[in-house]
Amino acid sequence: MxxxxxxxxxxxxxxxxxxxxxxxxxxxxxxxxxxxxxxxxxxxxxxxxxxxxxxxxxxxxxxxxxxxxxxxxxxGHLVPDHARLRELAIPFAHSLNEITHLTSNLAVREGSEIIYIEKINSRDLKVPHSRVGGRLPMHCTALGKAILAYSSTAFVDSVLEGPLTRLTPKTLTDPDALRRELVGVRNSRVAYDFEESQLGLFCVAAPIFARTGRVVGALSVTGATSRSQARSFSGVVLASSRALSHALGAPSLV
Missing domain, CATH: 1.10.10.10 (Winged helix-like DNA-binding domain superfamily/Winged helix DNA-binding domain)
Incomplete structure (x- = not known):
C-alpha cells in the first residue's frame, strides 16, 4: 500500500x-x-x-x-489479561455478593481511570450505580485508590497532578491529602470511598496482584449504609482479593 x-x-x-x-x-x-x-x-x-x-x-x-x-x-472478551482476570474473578465476586448482600465489582486501570469489567448487582441497592464497561476517575473511587496505592510513583504523580475532578461535595481533590490516604491504603491493603464518587453510596476495595507481584486490578463491594458498617466489610473484601491474587499466581507476600 x-x-x-x-x-x-x-x-x-x-x-x-x-x-x-x-x-x-x-x-x-x-x-x-x-x-x-x-x-x-x-x-x-x-x-x-x-x-x-x-x-x-x-x-x-x-x-x-x-x-x-x-x-x-x-x-472485548478476547483481551488476554482482562479476560483471564475476569474469568478467575467471577466466582469471588459472586461469593462476595452472597456473603455481604452488596453489589460486588471488579475493575482495572485504563489510563487515569478505572473501568468496570464485572459487576454482580445486589437487589437491595436502589441507588443507580456504575455498569460493566463504565469508567470513573481513580482518585475518587475505592477501586481506583486500591490500584493507585500500589502503582509506580511516576504514575501516581501524574494522576495527582490533576485535574482532579470533583464528582460530589465529598470528593477528595487535595493531592497531599490523597497521598496520605494512599499511604494508609498500603498499610491496610483496603481502600474506601465514602460518597466520593456518588452520594448515598460507599465502596470498600482491595487490590489484586498478578504472578509478577504487579497490581492488575481491584475487587470491591458497594452499598448504601453508614461509615462504620462499611468498614465492617473490609475483612471479607481483603480475604477475597488475596485469594484471587493467589489464583493468579501472585507471591504469597504481596
Missing part, C-alpha cells in the same frame, strides 16, 4: 472509531444524520463509514438508527 493510500486508510479507521465513541449508555442508538452533525463529517462520508462498520459487525441496525454491534462485545 502506497503512503497516500495508507494515510487514507488510517484516516478512515480513525474516523470510524470516532463514530463508535459517540455511543453511551444514555444514547445507545443514533441516526446517521445525528452522527454526522456531532462529528462534523459530511453526511456522505458518515454514511459510507457506517456502512463499513455495519458490514464488519461493529454496528447493527436499530429501530431508528444504528447501535453498537455484538462483534465489539465478542472482541
Amino acid at each position: 502506497s503512503s497516500p493510500d495508507r494515510r487514507e486508510a488510517e484516516s478512515s479507521l480513525t474516523r470510524g472509531l470516532t463514530l463508535l465513541e459517540l455511543f453511551s449508555p444514555d444514547e445507545s442508538e443514533l441516526s446517521i444524520s445525528e452522527m454526522a452533525r456531532r462529528t462534523g463529517m459530511p453526511k456522505s462520508t458518515t454514511h459510507r463509514l457506517v456502512g463499513d462498520l455495519l458490514a464488519w459487525g461493529a454496528l447493527e441496525k436499530g429501530r431508528n438508527g444504528v447501535r453498537l454491534g455484538v462483534r465489539l462485545f465478542e472482541l
